[in-house]
Amino acid sequence: MFEDNFRKVEPYTPGEQTNDPSVVKINTNECPYPPSPEVEKALKNLDLDKLRLYPQPACNLLVDAIAEVYGLPADQVFVGVGSDDVLSMAFMTFFNSGKPVLFPDITYSFYDVWANLHGVPYKQIPLDKDFNIVKEDYYQENGGIIFPNPNAPTGVLVGLDMIEDILVHNPNRVVIVDEAYIDFGGESALPLIDKYENLLVVQTYSKSRALAGIRIGMAFGSKKLIKYLSDVKFSFNSYTMNTPALVAGAAAIRDKEYFEMTVAKVIKTREWMKEELKKLGFEFRDSMSNFVFATHPKYKAKDILDYLRANKVLVRYFNNPRIDNYLRISVGTDEQANKLIALLKDYIK
Amino acid sequence: MFEDNFRKVEPYTPGEQTNDPSVVKINTNECPYPPSPEVEKALKNLDLDKLRLYPQPACNLLVDAIAEVYGLPADQVFVGVGSDDVLSMAFMTFFNSGKPVLFPDITYSFYDVWANLHGVPYKQIPLDKDFNIVKEDYYQENGGIIFPNPNAPTGVLVGLDMIEDILVHNPNRVVIVDEAYIDFGGESALPLIDKYENLLVVQTYSKSRALAGIRIGMAFGSKKLIKYLSDVKFSFNSYTMNTPALVAGAAAIRDKEYFEMTVAKVIKTREWMKEELKKLGFEFRDSMSNFVFATHPKYKAKDILDYLRANKVLVRYFNNPRIDNYLRISVGTDEQANKLIALLKDYIK
Numbered sequence: 059m060f061e062d063n064f065r066k067v068e069p070y071t072p073g074e075q076t077n078d079p080s081v082v083k084i085n086t087n088e089c090p091y092p093p094s095p096e097v098e099k100a101l102k103n104l105d106l107d108k109l110r111l112y113p114q115p116a117c118n119l120l121v122d123a124i125a126e127v128y129g130l131p132a133d134q135v136f137v138g139v140g141s142d143d144v145l146s147m148a149f150m151t152f153f154n155s156g157k158p159v160l161f162p163d164i165t166y167s168f169y170d171v172w173a174n175l176h177g178v179p180y181k182q183i184p185l186d187k188d189f190n191i192v193k194e195d196y197y198q199e200n201g202g203i204i205f206p207n208p209n210a211p212t213g214v215l216v217g218l219d220m221i222e223d224i225l226v227h228n229p230n231r232v233v234i235v236d237e238a239y240i241d242f243g244g245e246s247a248l249p250l251i252d253k254y255e256n257l258l259v260v261q262t263y264s265k266s267r268a269l270a271g272i273r274i275g276m277a278f279g280s281k282k283l284i285k286y287l288s289d290v291k292f293s294f295n296s297y298t299m300n301t302p303a304l305v306a307g308a309a310a311i312r313d314k315e316y317f318e319m320t321v322a323k324v325i326k327t328r329e330w331m332k333e334e335l336k337k338l339g340f341e342f343r344d345s346m347s348n349f350v351f352a353t354h355p356k357y358k359a360k361d362i363l364d365y366l367r368a369n370k371v372l373v374r375y376f377n378n379p380r381i382d383n384y385l386r387i388s389v390g391t392d393e394q395a396n397k398l399i400a401l402l403k404d405y406i407k
Numbered sequence: 408m409f410e411d412n413f414r415k416v417e418p419y420t421p422g423e424q425t426n427d428p429s430v431v432k433i434n435t436n437e438c439p440y441p442p443s444p445e446v447e448k449a450l451k452n453l454d455l456d457k458l459r460l461y462p463q464p465a466c467n468l469l470v471d472a473i474a475e476v477y478g479l480p481a482d483q484v485f486v487g488v489g490s491d492d493v494l495s496m497a498f499m500t501f502f503n504s505g506k507p508v509l510f511p512d513i514t515y516s517f518y519d520v521w522a523n524l525h526g527v528p529y530k531q532i533p534l535d536k537d538f539n540i541v542k543e544d545y546y547q548e549n550g551g552i553i554f555p556n557p558n559a560p561t562g563v564l565v566g567l568d569m570i571e572d573i574l575v576h577n578p579n580r581v582v583i584v585d586e587a588y589i590d591f592g593g594e595s596a597l598p599l600i601d602k603y604e605n606l607l608v609v610q611t612y613s614k615s616r617a618l619a620g621i622r623i624g625m626a627f628g629s630k631k632l633i634k635y636l637s638d639v640k641f642s643f644n645s646y647t648m649n650t651p652a653l654v655a656g657a658a659a660i661r662d663k664e665y666f667e668m669t670v671a672k673v674i675k676t677r678e679w680m681k682e683e684l685k686k687l688g689f690e691f692r693d694s695m696s697n698f699v700f701a702t703h704p705k706y707k708a709k710d711i712l713d714y715l716r717a718n719k720v721l722v723r724y725f726n727n728p729r730i731d732n733y734l735r736i737s738v739g740t741d742e743q744a745n746k747l748i749a750l751l752k753d754y755i756k
Contacts, residue, residue, distance in 0.1 A: 063504035069641035092456035107441035109620035155412035271458035271650035292418035301620035
């Protein structure tokens with residue numbers, strides 16, 4: 059058979075997307091608010107005739123805007139097609155020692171996928187029973203370290219002191235902190251990149267910047283790390299970010315006021331949601347992200363999932379060891395959170 | 408040193424991009440005309456609030472439009488971030504036999520890059536002295552075959568009879584025909600995909616569709632090939648095409664009239680340019696693409712390149728064996744072609 063030598067894989071099933079406006083979609087951690095009005099202006103002002111030309115290969119328009127807002131030189135900033143693209147490229151660039159890369163057993167579901175994709179051996183380190191990262195587990199010999207902060211899908215945040223401890227114990231390995239959810243109350247490791255040449259901090263436009271539909275992720279690090287990452291990117295694909303993404307991304311990052319307002323609203327709704335979930339008997343770690351990862355001692359997560367879906371509320375369920383009785387519930391608008399809590403009140407008598 | 412285990416590469420240098428409108432930019436084979444006015448309408452009508460949501464993972468909006476225009480079922484169409492993304496994915500999916508993949512020695516410069524990237528062995532088959540593909544060279548044992556038609560940067564077109572001969576001799580291998588330039592006068596192998604289950608035809612929006620800045624490539628093939636390709640894509644990155652790309656791409660492909668008009672204009676200018684270049688003593692194969700790949704028996708290509716650049720005309724030069732006395736000149740507008748020819752008349756006395 060001619061397909062004997064095809065690559066055969068299990069395709070990943072992303073969280074359901076829907077166009078039905080009557081559905082409360084709190085299953086993929088998107089921002090419940092639209093992007094900054096500056097994005098609209100920037101896209102309306104885009105010279106469409108220019109779309110006939112290749113986009114800027116080095117993405118200067120976007121990189122310079124991000125660098126300016128974060129107070130960094132442009133050569134400490136790297137951008138890609140969502141943080142998935144950035145992280146996959148980082149695996150390819152930095153994890154070639156042949157020794158296993160370490161990451162938590164419960165974490166973002168693509169780490170093992172990219173490790174397999176790029177032939178990187180890995181070792182999954184169990185979180186403790188309360189879903190904490192145990193820093194000493196990362197002091198063993200390894201080929202690199204990656205974890206999200208806050209962790210996904212648990213929402214558990216670690217402090218910079220723990221991150222520094224891990225960095226200090228791994229001076230010869232690249233440590234990647236995946237900060238997809240850091241803007242919702244955590245402290246970013248960004249200020250550490252000038253102190254630790256081996257630290258790569260990755261962020262995304264898909265959550266706090268309300269632009270999941272435009273696909274932008276970014277990495278911050280020492281000039282050395284960013285140079286290696288850029289070289290690998292340029293070696294096999296010159297133009298991945300399209301012109302609308304460059305323009306929209308530059309406009310969004312510059313609108314700090316809108317960003318802070320949006321994030322504050324999400325945090326306020328989350329705190330209310332946490333109180334209400336607690337009253338209903340749900341248990342969860344204190345989330346510093348835009349979702350709550352909750353379990354109920356008396357009701358099965360899978361049953362709650364089905365009940366909510368039947369009532370047009372989508373939340374996320376992972377049928378994986380240790381977390382198969384949990385639901386990951388994104389923080390939506392107040393109205394969405396109200397509907398969720400009202401439905402749960404009906405269910406949990 | 409901690410960078411001992413970093414991937415070290417030679418970054419590719421893409422053709423120069425410039426924002427200087429006084430420069431005649433005929434160096435990267437972009438379309439000299441703006442995209443269809445339907446693209447402008449579609450982007451203006453895009454609901455920007457929706458950008459907070461992840462884009463459609465299966466890109467249905469775009470895939471369905473392409474399928475409709477090409478008269479194919481949607482499950483015979485695959486899309487990616489430019490044909491570079493599609494081709495790299497195809498290397499990863501189809502070329503895993505451990506036997507060498509065959510492609511011409513003079514061809515698109517990324518084939519060997521992707522082969523190296525994905526650990527695919529390869530063998531470069533010399534074109535004959537007139538830059539022709541010799542079909543019998545592709546009847547040897549191999550792990551797959553890929554070539555552009557017309558070839559790049561030579562511009563030489565082969566007929567479907569030759570493609571069928573290569574397919575017939577390789578029933579157990581995937582044969583990829585990279586048709587980036589097919590719309591400028593060649594005959595597409597698309598009608599063959601239902602006859603040969605092992606044929607993958609790849610096209611792009613970057614040339615004839617005037618949307619290099621939006622990054623869309625597509626592949627057509629049997630349901631089997633498209634299924635394998637899609638599974639690999641979904642296994643490690645769910646969302647690569649952003650929402651503006653889906654919307655713009657769907658609008659552009661549906662505007663057949665504008666497309667045909669644009670392509671006809673490019674062909675007309677090319678034919679005039681060929682005559683003028685011939686009068687000046689340039690030699691080249693009859694190009695069926697949107698560029699002419701020319702050499703001059705009395706003047707060095709590198710010198711002409713420098714002279715044109717000094718006069719604000721950018722063309723492309725490859726310092727590679729066998730072609731280091733050639734220039735690849737994109738077909739621009741009549742005005743751009745006039746400027747080029749006038750400058751060359753001054754240079755070549």
